[in-house]
Amino acid sequence: MIRIKKVDNRPLTLLERLYFTEVAAGMLVTLRHFFRNLFKPSNIVTVSYPEERLPLPGNARLRTRHRLKVRADGTPKCVACYMCQTACPAYCIDITAAEYNDGNPAEKYPRGFDIDLSRCVMCGMCVEACPEDAIAMDTGDIPGGALTREELMMDKRELLRNLPGEPSLLGASTRLHNEWDRKVKKK
Amino acid sequence: MTLPIPDFILLNKGPLVFLGVSFLKVCVVFGAVMGFAALLTLAERKVSALMQDRVGPNRASVFGFALGGLFHPAADGLKLIFKEDFVPRWGDKFLFTLAPLLALFPVLLLFAALPFGNYIDIAGLRINLQIADFNLGVLFILAVSSLAIYGAFLSGWASRNNFALLGSLRAAAQMISYEVALGLTLVGVLMVYGTASLQDIAQAQGELLFGWLPAWGIVYQPFAFLLFLAAAQAENKRTPFDVVEGESEIIGYFLEYSSMRFASFMFSEFIEIIVISMLAATLFFGGWQVPYLQASGFVFPWGTEIPLNHYLVVLLQVGSISVKTVFFSWLLLVIRWTVPRFRFDQVMTLCWKGLLPLALLNILVTGVLIWWLA
């Protein structure tokens, strides 16, 4: 919607040109804020960020810190296909692939999965690129200040932290894994 | 220069006593001023924060106690000390070092002439509560404060930087212009009290007009007070007259300065706020006078008398000037965070076409009134 605000460009009156009255009027405004905030600090809008946080609007528009999803049995859904690393415009993802030796048909898993949050631009391309639905940006954590760069380096352990496993049918490797898992459990 | 009576008595006790007492007074005033100026740097940020619905600095803490940001001045000082002390390669190194000192010392020197109380009797001595009582105190203040122009100008010149030089040209032009207006606004006060000694002016404001109204300068010269406030703010180069340096937007004369050299410029600005506040209090708001407080105690116009101890009276007087200084410092901060910046041509127009003729008019009217009443 376009709104039009008419600016009154009339010449100043004598009282306004004298300036002192206008200064006094301006000071009335600032002083009102000053004294109100002095005696009633609850009006202050500042949020002392790391200690206080505003509730986040919980919807799909929000992209927060990454996490790696896990399968029902706790193994990471990620198969180290490097699609996120390829899609990442900020070059902040670094994966090292390894092979399952226990007969898991998913074959491949990430031995290392590092995200450098100091480089990340929170664009969500990694989530879009993931063919296995293994990475998500829904932790509600907004990566912000840190005292050292190391604190902003997230490794696989941190990315997999405190999350429940979730059964999923998305992704070919996940499907293979689920079939195998059922077979192993039957035996 | 004739010495006023209390110091004359002191001198009779021997030069050592005089020197010792003077040294003590210098230490006390210097400590109080530096401490207050440091707090003022915090106050500026806190006051502006409150005016803008913010919290302001509150993070610097010692052992987990932040005390509402009370440690920020110390933290700022520490930070500035450990910053790189940069000197431009092609600049004039001697003048570059001299300039911040020239900005800081004249401002500190001004406190020599500002009275912070009447006198105190202690151990058989009567000590004047003023470091040096000049009978031309107002002129001394005008003269010394104009020395600060050298600091502003030399810093731009010695930096060998075109932008710094332009900034210092603006600073010099503005300070010299407002020097004139500032001096003329004070002439009215001098005419009313018939003296240029600040202690005498303060004492004269203890009298009562019509038997009940304290004879403060604001009563005689309300218009001159407004002019003084404007001219002094401009002399101090603070918003709305900060076009000479303009903190974040315009490049000013201390562009090349870093570390404690830069800090001394900033600090002199804050000390100048105290000077202006104290001067305003002394000339227009009775200085150290408390209404109806005589040397013996309170004497109210309706006849009630409350006799008070001498030391209590001295405490009340020193407290009076302190409260007034704090109030005016706060007022200057509020003005600085309320009024937007003038363009440079507006600054000069205001001085030469506004303040100067008005100050002259004020002198004329004052003269006519004095002649008519006499």
Next chain:
Amino acid sequence: MKLKIDGKETEVKPGTSILGAAQAMGVLIPRYCYHPSLSVSGNCRMCLVEIEGAPKLVTACSTPCAEGMSVLTASEKARAARRDVLEFLLINHPLDCPICDQAGECGLQDYYMEHGLHKSRFPQTDKVRRHKRRDIGKHLVLDNERCILCTRCVRFCEEITKTDELCVRERGDHSYIDLKPGARLDNDYSLNIADLCPVGAFTSADFRFRQRVWFLQRTPSVCAGCATGCPLEVHHKDNVVYRLMPRPVEGFPPWLCDEGRMTYKSLRAPGRPAAAFCEEGNLKPAAGLRFAASRLGKLKPEQVAIFGSPFMSLEDNLALAELAAALGTKNFCLHFNTEPGIKDGILMNTDHSPNSRGLALIHAVYGGYTREQFSERLASGEVKFILGRNEEVKAALNAARTDIPSSVFSFSDEPAPGRACVLPAAGHFESDCLFINYAGRLRRARAAVKAPEGVLPVWQAADRIASMLGAPIRLETRAAVLERIKAKIPELADAPLADDTAEFYLK
């Protein structure tokens, strides 16, 4: 013989297939089973083209050109046929691209993007399931699910290596690639099958999951594994070599032997020195050179021996020869006894050194002892210090049954106990260098990765040592070395040494 392809006239020799004729014109017809070095099988049906007047589409790979033929490679009919073929191939393909190493260089992916782009009409759960991740040989992993049965691998084993390990089992929908009973896919060229395979059925066990192919940079180089000197491509990323691939060059078969493909491993071998190991302890490479120079400087010229090597490049040997001349020693050997020849009829050479012909050229110009004479000199006891390549100094000392203090250049993790100084040297993946293969063909290698900090190629190290000894040989830059090669060696006087593309044979 004249024909029209996509409306353009062209002329080909009789017997050329339509696919070959189109490729000569720059029209690429999609294919899976066709490979220029293998026999034509015509089973994948991907190369179907339309011939005007013919009732049915024909396979371009197996149909020879005929006079006056008019071929349409991209007609509506041909494109529809390809799309349908691709859809058939993908019905049972597992779509596990995320875990497949072929992703990025996969025929199915490429042609799907080019010709398919259809939605699958078959549910994922109904796909035919087969063996995955089968260990069938030393170097290969087989995944039968991904296979599209183009039989390139079977034909390779039948026609190129003639070892015949693979076959297609069962019929029709049930058919799959398998080993013949009792066989294992362990021939010397097995990794070529991973390259041949257009999909991810055969993948290399060595490269498995190490890196994604689209990240890799490619640098043309040559194999230094034997005197054949096959052209190859170094695939590397972030200063790490991940694999070696054959580089198609006119006149060379497009294969590499498994042994040659593994030569990159010495670069990152854990025992490979990146610092100089001296009697004084571990030094930085530059300090190691200074140490070697100081040891050399204390001796008379006739007490010093310099040992060239057919395993080092032309530049390195030239610089060592120049160093010997500058020092004024007669004790130098630039000789190597060899009888090169292809031993298995494909690529592998009886001579394991990449540069014996190059060394012979330098020997012819600079002289010096033969290997036998050099061994006698060492045994005589007059020589007090040797400078040369680690492996060869060791062999020479063993042959002469003596032990003489020596400075050795080390390119690999080969241990060098008891040497006065082991100097790290940049190998041929780390510096530009020249070899001459057994057939007298000039081979150029480009530096693909950087050597560890301070590690120099041997020619540069020899130049530094000569300068420190006050006998400069003026070989500071590679351009200077190439100039010197042209000036000193008459056979190479007009060789295109710096040009990557021009071919050159010794006369």
